[in-house]
Amino acid sequence: MGNTRAEAAYLRALAAFRTPTLDLLHGRYAPFVVAALSIVFTVDRPSVEISDAHAEVAEILDELRAAGYDEGDRTLPVGTAREICRYWVRVGWLVPQIDGDAEVYRLTAHAVGALEITGRTAGARTRVSNSRVRTLLEAVERLSDHAETDPAVRMARLIQERDALDAEIARLELGQSEPIDDEQLLEEAENVLHLARELPADFTRVAESIKAMQRDVVADLRRDVRPTGEVLREYLQRGQHVMQSTAEGRAFAGALRLIGDPERIDNLTEQLHTLLAQPFTRLMDGEQRKELDAIGRRVELGVEEVLTAQRRASRVITGQVRTHDPIRDRQVDDLLRDVMSGLQTWTRSSSSDAPVEPLRSLPMADVGHLRQSVSDIRPPGAPAPLPTSDEDAVFTDADTRAWGGPRYAELEAYVAGLGDEFDLGDAFQGADDDARRPVDLVGLLEIAHRNGMSEPGGVSVVEALRPDGTTRRFAFGSVTARTAKEHDDD
Known part of the structure; x- marks a missing residue:
């Protein structure tokens, strides 16, 4: 046997009152919730960073408590603003989201609907006006026209609309337009606001x-x-x-x-x-x-x-x-189920205030030495000794020094005999072959910088000689250097 009309209506109403929208409006702290959400969230601010929302809700609570609205019969919720906002998330009034690099709150559709209901109820009553009735009639007429399948009927309606528009245009051309009074315009504006809400x-x-x-x-x-x-x-x-x-x-x-x-x-x-x-x-x-x-x-x-x-x-x-x-997804699901099962087992065997030792690091597996290749089953051994023969190159100390860094002692002794001032490029070109390596040019520049130098302009080009007999040309800004003695006198 089907439900009676009364039972069906009651079930519909019961389902409606279980929605977060009506739950918000019929809650004990509904005035505070509506007031706080309407202040924090506005048309130009549909999302608010979570930390900012907590701070603003806390400020609203402090102001209302200071004004005495929480004395006697408790009309404001207890707890911190963070706890209150988290409760609003659980009951479906707020939803946290990631917006760029920040986590924000947004109103749910239920919360928006509740704010609209309170806004309409607290504001001016919606009147059965000419504008609202005309909006309904035009919507029904438009629906009927779109649902009409007979082209002749639709064409007759369009011709009728065109004749009405032509008659209105003719009246305007003759200057017979009548201004609409402000009261009717106000009614139409209120209807626009009603639709926009x-x-x-x-x-x-x-x-x-x-x-x-x-x-x-x-x-x-x-x-x-x-x-x-x-x-x-x-x-x-x-x-x-x-x-x-x-x-x-x-x-x-x-x-x-x-x-x-x-x-x-x-x-x-x-x-x-x-x-x-x-x-x-x-x-x-x-x-x-x-x-x-x-x-x-x-x-x-x-x-x-x-x-x-x-x-x-x-x-x-x-x-x-x-x-x-x-x-992989099934493995992750199985792992999460195991974790939840272990957590439930632990909570049944421990008290609510039992301390939990945090896992500060994951255990390390000791696997010893792994073979790097599976093609050779023999264990890794020591590398073979380096071969020696008479043909192997033998490097002497002189060879090592020839390829080493600048010879600062020889360069400083050479520079000391060049007079008070000298051109660094000319000095490098006049040095012995074993002092004209590329690194010796760097050494001369270091000595010149330490003793005092100037850059008169122009470009110096020198040719360096490597220990193996090859040459390389370098170009740099001309440098006039002074000896260490003159620099010390300064």
Whole structure:
């Protein structure tokens, strides 16, 4: 036997009251939660760094407690701001995300919906106005027109609309237009605000549906044991068409054709600014004017939120598919299950205040010496001795010195006999062959720098002689050097 009407209605209401939206509004600390979330998260600030959110919630708590709102019947939650925000995450009002290099909080669709409900209830009551009824009638008429399959009927409606537009144009050409009174314009503005308040929750629901689909795809992928090629084809296609994978995403894709054009958003913003300059807006309070001005920004941020969720889901799914390894994934799952099982066993046999010794380092496996090649089963031995023969080259101390560094003692003695000043290039060219090596040129430059030198300009070119008889030419800025004696006199 099926459910009665009363039972079916009760079950629907029971399910509705179990959602985080109504749970937030009917909680003991609901006024504080709504107030804190509405202060921390605004139209221009849809995400807040976690550390900043904790600090701001703590400040709100301190201000309300100082004002005496927590005296007598407790109306403010206990605990630190960090604990309060973590509780909001658990019950589905906040969601932590990684945004660039920072971890941030964002409102869930349930929290956005709850804030909208309280905003509408606390603000001016929505009236059954001409504007709202006309919006409903136009929506029904548009739905009926789109559902009509008879071309003749649709054509008759279009001709009727064209005749009405032609008649309105004719009246305007004759100067017979009648200005609309401010009261009617105010009604239409309130209807626009009413429609705009629904958008943030709608955008957030689309983004959350895409994130939920991403989690489902990744979970399904980890459980998938089909051949890798088949898995790659299916899941890569889902990652590329992530917007079409949910009903909310498909609906948003249709709306994006209207609001996704940056030029259309700019036109919307310009129209709103023009409206705010009209005389009828004086009848609106400051909050209504601020809300009307923020509609364009609210739409832009909502579109950006959904597109960001789409890009992130595509990137995550594609990355998971490319690194898909069923065997490794099963090994990781088994390891995590073993860890959780061991943790549960430990918690049953220990008290809540039992100390836990941290694992400061992983144990090292002592495997001894591993063979570097499997082709030779013999154990590694000592290297063969170096061969010796009469033909082997024998280096003497003179050879070693010839290829060594600069001969500073000989160079300083040579420089001492060149007079008070000398050109370093000419001095190098006039030295003995065994003192004209490339390293000796470096040695002369060091001595000149130590004793005092100047650079008059020009370029000196010298030819160095290596111990093996080969030569090499060097060019450098001309240097006039002084002897050590003259430098000491200075």
